[in-house]
């Protein structure tokens with residue numbers, strides 16, 4: 001591949017696009033009404049540019065769960081989560097810069113057996129990350145195929161709402177924010193009480209005892225009863241005490257299952273009677 005071809009990264013949503021010599025005409029993810037084009041219009045960057053003053057960072061969220069992101073933050077400053085395993089962990093979500101030190105750290109912790117994602121806003125450079133980690137398979141829901149801006153042979157699309165990722169880790173496609181919005185259940189999380197990894201499929205409030213279910217967080221559009229009830233029905237079956245969303249320092253640290261149910265009741269009550 002000539003040096004002039006590289007994936008372009010959208011500055012606002014951090015999604016990468018199929019390698020090309022010049023930037024794409026637009027970013028369909030940002031032009032979608034759930035996101036937004038930045039105030040200065042569509043802007044692009046790429047790995048070499050980001051590498052000048054940024055690096056991959058990681059921080060243990062709890063034993064066995066590594067948060068991985070970029071500093072200084074890019075776009076919505078998302079961070080991914082690695083459920084570690086000696087035979088290869090599960091990497092949930094993308095982030096827009098995986099440098100050599102980041103690859104070394106992930107491999108030191110057992111590497112990655114599979115990459116999944118909460119939804120397209122957190123894909124980041126998911127394909128480039130997969131290539132750097134040894135062409136690790138990426139499993140994405142068929143329902144969101146149109147939102148992958150860098151189609152690649154490492155990506156395997158699946159149908160249905162469930163994926164067994166091995167060693168007890170499972171992916172559940174709840175829909176809501178996107179048709180393919182998903183979360184991961186990690187039974188060994190929270191000291192064996194179980195944890196949910198949600199991106200913004202379930203989104204923590206500033207008060208970390210409450211969550212929300214948004215169609216668009218940046219544009220403040222809530223989901224309705226059908227979508228909220230579906231998320232609750234699917235998560236009710238899972239044992240969990242903690243919830244990690246897609247950002248540093250965010251999540252519900254204990255009693256999460258009851259707090260998610262109380263949050264849904266609060267929202268549905270306001271929607272009905274408000």
Ligand SMILES: [Zn+2]
Nearest residue numbers: 010013027030
């Ligand atoms: Zn974008």
Ligand SMILES: [Zn+2]
Nearest residue numbers: 119121177200
């Ligand atoms: Zn989103």
